[in-house]
Amino acid sequence: MKMTTIFFHVMGASLVLLVLNRFQDFKLPLEYIILLSLTAVLPDLIDKALTGTRFPFHSLLVSGLFLLFLNLVAWYYINSNPDIKSRYPNILSYLLFASIAFLTHPILDLEGQVPLFYPLDTRGYQLNFDIVIVQSIPPQISNFSLGFLIEKFDYDLTYDQEGALISTIDVLLAFLIGLPFVVKGLQKSYKVLRSLDND
Numbered sequence: 744m745k746m747t748t749i750f751f752h753v754m755g756a757s758l759v760l761l762v763l764n765r766f767q768d769f770k771l772p773l774e775y776i777i778l779l780s781l782t783a784v785l786p787d788l789i790d791k792a793l794t795g796t797r798f799p800f801h802s803l804l805v806s807g808l809f810l811l812f813l814n815l816v817a818w819y820y821i822n823s824n825p826d827i828k829s830r831y832p833n834i835l836s837y838l839l840f841a842s843i844a845f846l847t848h849p850i851l852d853l854e855g856q857v858p859l860f861y862p863l864d865t866r867g868y869q870l871n872f873d874i875v876i877v878q879s880i881p882p883q884i885s886n887f888s889l890g891f892l893i894e895k896f897d898y899d900l901t902y903d904q905e906g907a908l909i910s911t912i913d914v915l916l917a918f919l920i921g922l923p924f925v926v927k928g929l930q931k932s933y934k935v936l937r938s939l940d941n942d
């Protein structure tokens with residue numbers, strides 16, 4: 744089974760949340776967005792523990808209903824407890840964003856088989872996207888294919904124990920995501936040092 748790696752899931756979810764963040768009045772800080780995006784890893788952890796394969800939480804129906812229930816319970820609980828509501832005014836936004844991050848997981852997994860609509864539709868969905876680039880000057884695209892595959896989901900197909908969950912590209916992406924924070928930190932310490940100089 745082809746597997747999408749951990750950082751790719753977190754990256755994908757972060758991008759979705761960043762876009763959504765633009766449309767809401769209360770803006771979540773970037774650090775929070777990345778933290779909330781970590782929930783995008785959960786479907787793998789839960790399903791691996793429960794069944795060893797990509798169900799039931801890789802299903803948008805199962806995950807969607809579960810998260811809807813969770814959000815409604817939280818919404819009811821917070822609204823009937825004014826104390827908590829005034830102490831954590833944005834907690835429902837956090838939960839909603841974490842839920843959306845969770846739901847990006849099955850979509851990003853589509854490079855392998857995903858039972859997207861289990862249990863109503865027990866088949867597996869897969870998106871095949873291939874682009875072959877010939878390394879010449881200028882580079883040429885020799886092959887391009889895009890296809891959607893719907894076939895019997897293999898419920899015996901367990902997670903490949905040897906599958907790389909973290910790849911070189913992940914390390915590179917993590918570095919790129921972390922870079923702005925490092926630069927910000929360096930700028931801050933530089934300012935502190937300069938202000939010490941001036942004293």
Ligand SMILES: [Zn+2]
Pocket residue numbers: 786787797801848852
């Ligand atoms: Zn997965």
